[in-house]
Amino acid sequence: MAKSELTTLEYALLGLVSTGPMSGYDVHKVFATTPLAHFSSSPGAIYPALRRLERRGLLQAALDRTTETRPRRVFSLTPDGEAALDIWLRQSVTREELVSTTGASILRFSLMGGRLSDTEVVAYLQGWRAELEAYVAELRARWTTTEAQAQMPLHAKLALENGLQGFEGEVRWIDDAIEQLRRRGRKAQARR
Amino acid sequence: MAKSELTTLEYALLGLVSTGPMSGYDVHKVFATTPLAHFSSSPGAIYPALRRLERRGLLQAALDRTTETRPRRVFSLTPDGEAALDIWLRQSVTREELVSTTGASILRFSLMGGRLSDTEVVAYLQGWRAELEAYVAELRARWTTTEAQAQMPLHAKLALENGLQGFEGEVRWIDDAIEQLRRRGRKAQARR
DNA sequence: CGATACATGTAACCGGTTACATGATTTT
DNA sequence: AAAATCATGTAACCGGTTACATGTATCG
Numbered sequence: 001m002a003k004s005e006l007t008t009l010e011y012a013l014l015g016l017v018s019t020g021p022m023s024g025y026d027v028h029k030v031f032a033t034t035p036l037a038h039f040s041s042s043p044g045a046i047y048p049a050l051r052r053l054e055r056r057g058l059l060q061a062a063l064d065r066t067t068e069t070r071p072r073r074v075f076s077l078t079p080d081g082e083a084a085l086d087i088w089l090r091q092s093v094t095r096e097e098l099v100s101t102t103g104a105s106i107l108r109f110s111l112m113g114g115r116l117s118d119t120e121v122v123a124y125l126q127g128w129r130a131e132l133e134a135y136v137a138e139l140r141a142r143w144t145t146t147e148a149q150a151q152m153p154l155h156a157k158l159a160l161e162n163g164l165q166g167f168e169g170e171v172r173w174i175d176d177a178i179e180q181l182r183r184r185g186r187k188a189q190a191r192r
Numbered sequence: 193m194a195k196s197e198l199t200t201l202e203y204a205l206l207g208l209v210s211t212g213p214m215s216g217y218d219v220h221k222v223f224a225t226t227p228l229a230h231f232s233s234s235p236g237a238i239y240p241a242l243r244r245l246e247r248r249g250l251l252q253a254a255l256d257r258t259t260e261t262r263p264r265r266v267f268s269l270t271p272d273g274e275a276a277l278d279i280w281l282r283q284s285v286t287r288e289e290l291v292s293t294t295g296a297s298i299l300r301f302s303l304m305g306g307r308l309s310d311t312e313v314v315a316y317l318q319g320w321r322a323e324l325e326a327y328v329a330e331l332r333a334r335w336t337t338t339e340a341q342a343q344m345p346l347h348a349k350l351a352l353e354n355g356l357q358g359f360e361g362e363v364r365w366i367d368d369a370i371e372q373l374r375r376r377g378r379k380a381q382a383r384r
Numbered sequence: 385c386g387a388t389a390c391a392t393g394t395a396a397c398c399g400g401t402t403a404c405a406t407g408a409t410t411t412t
Numbered sequence: 413a414a415a416a417t418c419a420t421g422t423a424a425c426c427g428g429t430t431a432c433a434t435g436t437a438t439c440g
Contacts, residue, residue: 113347155305169361
């Protein structure tokens with residue numbers, strides 16, 4: 001297993017490949033045409049990252065010579081790769097992640113489908129929610145007191161409000177997501 | 193002037209120093225205790241960045257020996273630095289920025305106070321808004337058609353919705369910000 | 385006085401960006 | 413056959429992270 005601290009990009013690659021074997025170019029195409037673009041980027045990032053993951057034994061490449069003369073390297077997850085992905089998917093959202101690590105939380109959520117139970121997913125969302133609310137409360141307490149407001153220029157006030165509204169929007173989204181997951185759960189229950 | 197393509201961190205530093213001369217540690221403290229944390233980071237990023245800006249002639253350091261034996265390097269903007277900052281502040285929000293460059297748009301907005309006229313600021317916000325709406329429309333057209341929805345797993349759907357709601361929240365914030373800027377404008381008018 | 389916090393850095397490592405290289409396949 | 417596009421990379425550069433180094437003020 002080793003110390004599995006990977007880049008967000010690398011986790012995104014693991015997650016994408018987990019949905020089915022893919023060549024580097026396939027991956028590149030998905031990143032270029034979906035909101036995954038958020039994480040990467042150019043072949044110059046993707047190919048080396050795939051190599052790294054292969055070297056660490058998290059991905060394996062199968063040479064596909066069937067149709068073409070130039071072999072395509074088709075990647076799939078190794079058992080270690082599956083394990084590393086699952087461990088990462090089970091990490092809860094931290095304060096640090098709220099503030100800095102761009103989009104890791106939502107990336108993890110979007111890759112959980114099918115790999116984690118709905119119970120786990122809901123727990124993840126609730127943990128995320130709690131972290132968000134704590135952070136918002138702290139920011140509000142710290143920066144939206146009347147004294148702080150008085151000496152804060154309008155632009156700073158508005159920028160802060162921008163951040164706060166964003167976080168509160170996330171909270172609402174989480175509530176909605178939990179609701180939808182539950183609804184699906186009940187439907188599945190009913191079909192039995 | 194040269195080709196002024198700076199890091200987001202470097203622009204954040206320029207902007208912060210533009211509010212008044214500061215030592216590296218002062219800067220560090222602000223980054224550590226405000227939502228600016230989003231951009232940096234550790235002394236290991238800040239000090240080298242300040243040096244770079246100094247080397248490029250955008251910042252100048254004054255040695256302050258008055259109170260202490262160890263001199264503090266107090267940074268302030270050079271005319272070139274002011275110019276570089278102003279140019280950057282006048283850049284409008286691009287699609288690429290919406291998707292990737294984390295927080296550059298809001299950073300720019302928050303630094304505009306006092307440096308740009310309210311008219312310019314409002315124009316900036318309107319440009320941002322237009323870019324957001326165009327992007328949201330495109331995403332919706334592309335991904336929320338009934339066929340696309342049908343074959344999209346629930347998690348993917350929810351993650352997409354997360355992004356869309358975030359963007360729509362930004363739009364609402366922009367409308368509110370414009371309104372508040374206008375209100376202030378009218379008040380200032382009345383006081384004359 | 386010793387320990388802790390203040391204050392300013394430096395150096396190694398590593399990943400992402402940019403730009404280029406190369407060959408194969410398809411289009412004009 | 414030439415041009416464009418598909419597909420897979422490589423190499424240089426550069427900035428951020430982590431961890432360490434060092435010295436100064438402050439507090440018990």
